[in-house]
Amino acid sequence: MKQAIAGVTPSQTAEATIMTVWPSISALGIGRWIGRMCMLGGSSPFALGKLMALLLIPVAINVFFHMLSPWGARRYRLTNRRVIVEKGLKPVEDRSVEFDRFDSIEVDVLPGQEWYPAGELIFKKGQVETFRLSGVPRPETFRQTCLKARQSYDAVKKLSGA
Numbered sequence: 001m002k003q004a005i006a007g008v009t010p011s012q013t014a015e016a017t018i019m020t021v022w023p024s025i026s027a028l029g030i031g032r033w034i035g036r037m038c039m040l041g042g043s044s045p046f047a048l049g050k051l052m053a054l055l056l057i058p059v060a061i062n063v064f065f066h067m068l069s070p071w072g073a074r075r076y077r078l079t080n081r082r083v084i085v086e087k088g089l090k091p092v093e094d095r096s097v098e099f100d101r102f103d104s105i106e107v108d109v110l111p112g113q114e115w116y117p118a119g120e121l122i123f124k125k126g127q128v129e130t131f132r133l134s135g136v137p138r139p140e141t142f143r144q145t146c147l148k149a150r151q152s153y154d155a156v157k158k159l160s161g162a
Contacts, residue, residue, distance in 0.1 A: 018149055019078045021142050025063045026113040027074075027135025034060050035112030076133050078146055080153065083123070083131065097123055097131035099150040107139045121146070 025031030034056050041047030066072045070089050077084045077091070084096040102123035109119040119139035123131035136142050 015079045015081050017077055017079055019142070019145050021076045021078075021136060023067070023074055023076065023133070023135035024113075024116045024118040024137045025060060025067060025135070026110075026116045026118040028063060028067075030059070031063055031116075031135065032110055032112030034063070035115035038115050039112070076136065076142070078142070078149055080149060083133070083146060085133070095131075099153045101125055101130045102150070105143045105146055107143055109139075 026035055037052040037056060038049045040049040040052055042049075067074070073087065073089050074094075075086050075091065077086055082096045082098045085094045086092060087094045102125050104124050106122045106124065107119045108122055109117075113119050113135065116135075116137065118135050118137050121133040121136050121139055121143055122129055123133075133142075
């Protein structure tokens with residue numbers, strides 16, 4: 001297919017991936033607990049959290065590999081039409097939110113997620129939460145990319161008269 005700009009596909013033509021993000025271990029309760037333990041005592045060189053970080057390495061590695069396993073693998077894919085949660089090593093759609101179902105995205109950093117740095121992305125239509133992504137690494141970057149993709153989608157939709 002010929003494109004005016006390489007890699008840019010109008011949403012009416014086909015669904016194209018813009019960005020894919022794998023959640024950090026902070027998406028799970030055990031991961032957030034590890035993060036809270038690693039933050040004990042603040043940032044001093046002799047903080048208890050630094051010792052906890054060393055002691056919890058085996059637990060964190062197990063959680064990390066669980067998240068890469070065939071039954072635990074998840075990824076968040078942004079396309080030119082929607083945001084999709086995919087599961088499994090061979091991506092299978094689990095759930096999604098179309099751009100028409102949200103008008104804002106908030107970032108909520110749960111206790112323990114700041115260690116990673118990660119956070120929750122909360123998609124809202126007005127004041128109603130319509131979708132949530134957990135443990136998104138560098139959530140503000142993904143939030144901005146989602147909002148820009150949605151803005152482009154709306155602009156193309158208005159131009160085409162849909």
